[in-house]
Amino acid sequence: MNNPFNPSFGRIPEIFLNRGQLIDEVTDELENPNSPYKISIVYGTRGVGKTTFLTEVGRKIKEKDNWIVVNLAMESNLLATLIDNLYINSSSKLKKILQSIDGLSFSAFGLELSTQIKHTLSTYQGILTQMLSQLRKEGIKVLITIDEVKSTKELKNFASYYQLLNREDFPVALMMTGLPENISELQNEDVMTFLLRGKRIALSSLNLSQIEYSYQTVFNAGNYEIAPNILHKMAIMTKGYSYAFQLLGYLVWNGAKDKKVINQEIIDKIMPEYLLELDQNAYTKIFDSLSKQDKNFLYAMAQSDKNHVQIKEIREKLQRPSNFVANYRRRLLDDQVIQATSYGEVAFILPYFKDYVLKQYQFEQELE
């Protein structure tokens, strides 16, 4: 049996843990034309599982025969790609109908525009509207997915066209994902704020009992021996962070390959690698996207000897007024770097992130 864990970003893992009924709920909601989920944004920090979630919803919707799902990549010409993929992903019956639209011709790769026609925004919009009208007549609904939206000119053009479609009640749903910092950039652009009016789907941590159970099932299936206390410990070590769940499973699987016994020794052996990969593939990027003051807040927080840190303690370390501290607290909550554990108290969300922050702090001190 090959290692079933997959700690790489953006691919549906073999071992997939459902977050309650969230995926089913969202796919059901999309059937309702007035659902607030018609436009939705899955947001969350790197590695929580946004791309996986989006792909899984897309896959489920695709199974229904009255739906076409189109995935748009941010780097592409969004409207042109939408035209091509609407055609490519249509059934052969629908392809015939689209072919019959006056003046349009398609090849296996999508639209073939004759050389006389200018490739302008309004050309694409006109073609799309015709195509979508035909599809609507046939009772076909469309789901457009866009992974990791950013504030670009392309997205702006797309947003203003999509707003038009939406106003005319076309059955075209839009599901996007975004990192917190990119989502807040969209707020600064008039046209884009339309996209932000949709439903926000925040991905919470994976359930620890589910993680424990999944490790047990998967390692048993691979004929590994693993004691309950170690299973429990491994679940805690992930803190419910999706990427950590795959990474730890992956390293332990390989680390115990020879003897097929998972014990404390194995955990100690893989620990340096586990921390290194978390840092390199997730934490460095998360931390680098924060502002200097955000970092100072985290430095102050990490120096507490408690895991649940009183805001009061952070304020005293920073020697800043309470509205200043409250502002950065809120920003970091939005970025899903920290969580409020109880009134006036915060904690780090990601596993071993505190250690990462402390290490960065030491570097900073020594380099000064």
Ligand SMILES: Nc1ncnc2c1ncn2[C@@H]1O[C@H](COP(=O)(O)OP(=O)(O)O)[C@@H](O)[C@H]1O
């Ligand atoms: N529901 C899930 N169950 C198990 N593993 C998951 C789940 N969602 C994501 N993962 C894993 O977490 C890692 C990060 O997922 P990804 O969707 O790429 O995150 P994001 O797009 O938020 O950065 C990947 O290794 C993926 O396999």
Ligand SMILES: [Mg+2]
């Ligand atoms: Mg992603």
